[in-house]
Amino acid sequence: MVVTLYQFKPLYGLPNPSPFCMKLETYLRLSGIAHRVETITGRIKSPTGKAPFIEVDGKVMSDSGLIINHLEATHGHPVDGKLTLAERAQSLAFQRMMEEHLYWVMVYKRWIDPTDKAAQRQYLKDLLGLPSFLVPLIAIAAARGIKKGMNAHGIGRHAPDVIWRMGIADVQALAHFLGNRTWGFGDAPTTFDACLAATIGNILHTPWTNPLTVATAKHGSLVAHFERLMARCFPELAK
Ligand SMILES: N[C@@H](CCC(=O)N[C@@H](CS)C(=O)NCC(=O)O)C(=O)O
Numbered sequence: 001m002v003v004t005l006y007q008f009k010p011l012y013g014l015p016n017p018s019p020f021c022m023k024l025e026t027y028l029r030l031s032g033i034a035h036r037v038e039t040i041t042g043r044i045k046s047p048t049g050k051a052p053f054i055e056v057d058g059k060v061m062s063d064s065g066l067i068i069n070h071l072e073a074t075h076g077h078p079v080d081g082k083l084t085l086a087e088r089a090q091s092l093a094f095q096r097m098m099e100e101h102l103y104w105v106m107v108y109k110r111w112i113d114p115t116d117k118a119a120q121r122q123y124l125k126d127l128l129g130l131p132s133f134l135v136p137l138i139a140i141a142a143a144r145g146i147k148k149g150m151n152a153h154g155i156g157r158h159a160p161d162v163i164w165r166m167g168i169a170d171v172q173a174l175a176h177f178l179g180n181r182t183w184g185f186g187d188a189p190t191t192f193d194a195c196l197a198a199t200i201g202n203i204l205h206t207p208w209t210n211p212l213t214v215a216t217a218k219h220g221s222l223v224a225h226f227e228r229l230m231a232r233c234f235p236e237l238a239k
Helices: 019-031 064-074 085-112 117-128 132-153 160-178 191-204 211-217 220-233
Strands: 003-007 035-039 053-056 059-062
Touching: 003 019, 019 064, 019 085, 019 191, 019 220, 053 064, 059 064, 085 117, 085 132, 085 160, 085 191, 085 211, 117 132, 160 191, 160 211, 160 220, 191 211, 191 220, 211 220
Parallel strands: 003 035
Antiparallel strands: 003 053, 053 059
16 A cells, blocks of 8 residues: 655755654655655644654554554564664664754754744745745744743753753764764664654754754764765755
């Protein structure tokens, strides 16, 4: 059964401006599972209201991690099957760090603290294809929603320089873990690599810079890992 992946459109040379969508599309390409992609326009019609989501066997499923678990289980573990239990534990822990902690620093940068508001508005326009007059209103609404989420999480209650330091520490931990290895585990990319490249790509490939982008760009091994994964999975976009 062909999987239909619903996600945002590619932007700024990245397969997706959402790290969750990019991770899942990368997983699908690594797995060889037959799939097609539909671009989301307008409201996200998934059970959680979030992207990405898939339709498979007549069922609609949300959450990139749950979707990958389901596809691994139903397709004979094509991507993470060779990992030991300890490696699975490490992979999950790092993915949680990227998606539940570093992600918030990334969105802080994107929606709340862009150094260049004009670039942010252009980004929003490109991302959602909005008419110009709506962009400032949507930018304010998006920032308000992200602020609320970051406050509930707790990270948003810190001063900006502390938020940057927290994100930079996560990136450094990822660089230390990867070391000079080609992939996170063994000789083939796994879901960890999909998540890592989606995270690093999404930190670096936006139209503005800030302490997180500057610190991340200095980690040559992470930049090279992103480029390696792009060449392998998205040759049509790789430099
Ligand atoms: N845990 C979810 C997170 C998905 C998520 O937060 N997606 C964002 C885009 S990066 C989204 O759809 N945001 C829209 C919203 O919150 O209304 C996953 O792994 O799929």
